[in-house]
Amino acid sequence: MQADPFSAQCPSRQVLDRIGDRWSVLVILTLADGRKRYGEVASAIEGVSQKMLTQTLRGLERDGLVTRTVHAEVPPRVDYELTRLGRSLLGAVGALTDWATVHIDDVVEARASYDGRR
Amino acid sequence: MQADPFSAQCPSRQVLDRIGDRWSVLVILTLADGRKRYGEVASAIEGVSQKMLTQTLRGLERDGLVTRTVHAEVPPRVDYELTRLGRSLLGAVGALTDWATVHIDDVVEARASYDGRR
DNA sequence: TCCAATGCTTCCCGTTGGAGAGTAGGCACC
DNA sequence: GGTGCCTACTCTCCAACGGGAAGCATTGGA
Numbered sequence: 001m002q003a004d005p006f007s008a009q010c011p012s013r014q015v016l017d018r019i020g021d022r023w024s025v026l027v028i029l030t031l032a033d034g035r036k037r038y039g040e041v042a043s044a045i046e047g048v049s050q051k052m053l054t055q056t057l058r059g060l061e062r063d064g065l066v067t068r069t070v071h072a073e074v075p076p077r078v079d080y081e082l083t084r085l086g087r088s089l090l091g092a093v094g095a096l097t098d099w100a101t102v103h104i105d106d107v108v109e110a111r112a113s114y115d116g117r118r
Numbered sequence: 119m120q121a122d123p124f125s126a127q128c129p130s131r132q133v134l135d136r137i138g139d140r141w142s143v144l145v146i147l148t149l150a151d152g153r154k155r156y157g158e159v160a161s162a163i164e165g166v167s168q169k170m171l172t173q174t175l176r177g178l179e180r181d182g183l184v185t186r187t188v189h190a191e192v193p194p195r196v197d198y199e200l201t202r203l204g205r206s207l208l209g210a211v212g213a214l215t216d217w218a219t220v221h222i223d224d225v226v227e228a229r230a231s232y233d234g235r236r
Numbered sequence: 237t238c239c240a241a242t243g244c245t246t247c248c249c250g251t252t253g254g255a256g257a258g259t260a261g262g263c264a265c266c
Numbered sequence: 267g268g269t270g271c272c273t274a275c276t277c278t279c280c281a282a283c284g285g286g287a288a289g290c291a292t293t294g295g296a
Contacts, residue, residue: 003219006144008165011226015218017140025138026124038243047126049285054244064228074293075242085224092213099210100133101121106203108129110182156274167254172275192262193272 018063019089023048023056028086028093031066035081065089136181137207141166141174146204146211149184153199183207 003012018024023045030036030044042053057080060066065086071077082090121130136142141163148154148162160171175198178184183204189195200208 003222005147005215005218006163011222012215012218015222015225016143016215019214019218020138020140020143022135022138025134029123039241042243045124050244051246051286052284055284062229062232063225064232070243073242074291075240076244076292078243085221085228088221089217092210092217095210095213096137097123097130097134099207100123100130100137103203103206104121104129104133107133107181110203111180114180114182160274168275169255169277170253173253188274191273192260194260194274196274 015063018059019093021056021059023052024060025093025096027053027056027060028065028082028089029097031080031082031086032090035079038078038080041080060086133181136177137211139174139177141170142178143211143214145171145174145178146183146200146207147215149198149200149204150208153197156196156198159198178204 004010005013005016007013026045026048027041030041036044038053038057041057042048042050045053048056057066057068061068064083066080067083069079069081071079122128123131123134125131144163144166145159148159154162156171156175159175160166160168163171166174175184175186179186182201185199185201187197187199189197
């Protein structure tokens with residue numbers, strides 16, 4: 001299959017859109033160290049609404065990046081875990097967060113300079 | 119500075135939010151092979167609206183990832199180019215797109231399976 | 237009887253993004 | 267002299283998206 005992220009129809013673009021989603025990267029990062037319940041993921045990521053977390057998790061499940069396991073208990077319990085495919089993404093995502101942590105200061109400085117310039 | 123992408127206030131989260139923006143990655147990728155005019159970037163990325171392209175470019179400029187050069191000509195000409203900081207992101211972004219191109223088929227298959235199951 | 241716990245789902249509404257038209261301003265052409 | 271063109275925006279209008287809060291289902295416990 002010919003991959004061209006610049007073409008709107010190409011699946012690689014859609015994959016990029018998923019990764020380039022505000023919450024997906026954070027969810028994947030959260031699940032990096034193993035299986036977690038819905039509530040654990042929710043409290044780990046500051047600022048997600050329940051709606052978006054559910055939506056994000058469903059999207060990741062659909063793309064085969066996480067598995068969703070429902071336990072027939074009361075109160076209900078749902079576990080999420082990265083699949084092998086999902087774990088294969090950790091390298092790339094890690095590179096991104098590493099870059100972010102290393103270059104925070106540069107970016108903050110650039111912003112201050114840009115904002116002060118006006 | 120203590121980096122914690124999971125905290126909404128932390129700059130690293132904001133940096134991640136920028137990268138995890140639908141268009142930023144595509145713009146950075148487009149500028150990977152050198153300086154480009156606004157119109158060139160616009161036609162390279164299928165599906166961006168002018169508004170969002172301008173907004174994305176301004177955001178990247180603010181964060182010190184691209185430079186914006188206005189030439190006093192008629193018709194107007196504006197060049198965009200990655201800064202050193204911006205180029206330092208290429209590795210991480212490249213890893214992401216590489217993953218996307220390598221795993222397209224897996225994702226497409228997972229989607230088909232998920233959609234068919236319901 | 238009423239509440240708590242958990243993972244959603246639904247509703248309302250403010251914010252965001254897309255489509256398309258408008259703008260500036262010097263230049264070529266009739 | 268008037269008309270139109272060129273590019274990089276900028277503005278306006280409207281639909282879609284996302285956040286907040288409340289509702290739901292189920293069953294054990296005070």
